[in-house]
Amino acid sequence: MTTTVELYPETLKVLNALGHVRSAIVSNADHEHLAAWNVTLPVEFILISEAVRAYKPNRLVFQKALERLGLQPHDVLHVGDSDVDDVKGAKAAGLRVAWVNRDGRSRHSDVPEPDFEIPDLTGLLTLL
Numbered sequence: 001m002t003t004t005v006e007l008y009p010e011t012l013k014v015l016n017a018l019g020h021v022r023s024a025i026v027s028n029a030d031h032e033h034l035a036a037w038n039v040t041l042p043v044e045f046i047l048i049s050e051a052v053r054a055y056k057p058n059r060l061v062f063q064k065a066l067e068r069l070g071l072q073p074h075d076v077l078h079v080g081d082s083d084v085d086d087v088k089g090a091k092a093a094g095l096r097v098a099w100v101n102r103d104g105r106s107r108h109s110d111v112p113e114p115d116f117e118i119p120d121l122t123g124l125l126t127l128l
Helices: 011-017 031-035 059-069 083-092 121-127
Strands: 025-027 046-048 077-080 096-100 116-118
Touching: 011 121, 025 059, 046 059, 059 083, 077 083, 077 121, 083 096, 096 121, 116 121
Parallel strands: 025 046, 077 096, 096 116
Antiparallel strands: none
8 A cells, every 4th residue: 555645835845946956855765655756856866765774863874865965964954854863863974954843842852953943844945
């Protein structure tokens, strides 16, 4: 059974507005979930955990993305909505992080502070 994937309403608008910025998607999805993404995204690539054989927050996922981009951790801003998977994982890999905190949640006690906290993806337009 394939899961339906819905983008946040502002996703395409923000990605298109950031067209000059190199971007990729790093997801804990597997091939089955990727097949459910019935949309073309304006990114260089989509890296799924199934291909890496590790799931966020494992730093290997972030390292593989860095390798594909040919960039160093300090050159990348990771944007994600999970404090554990995204903030904790990306910080452990040395990346700067923008946490999309749509609901104003508190971080888990073992999660480091993100570099930025934004309520939705439109916050990226002022950061970049």
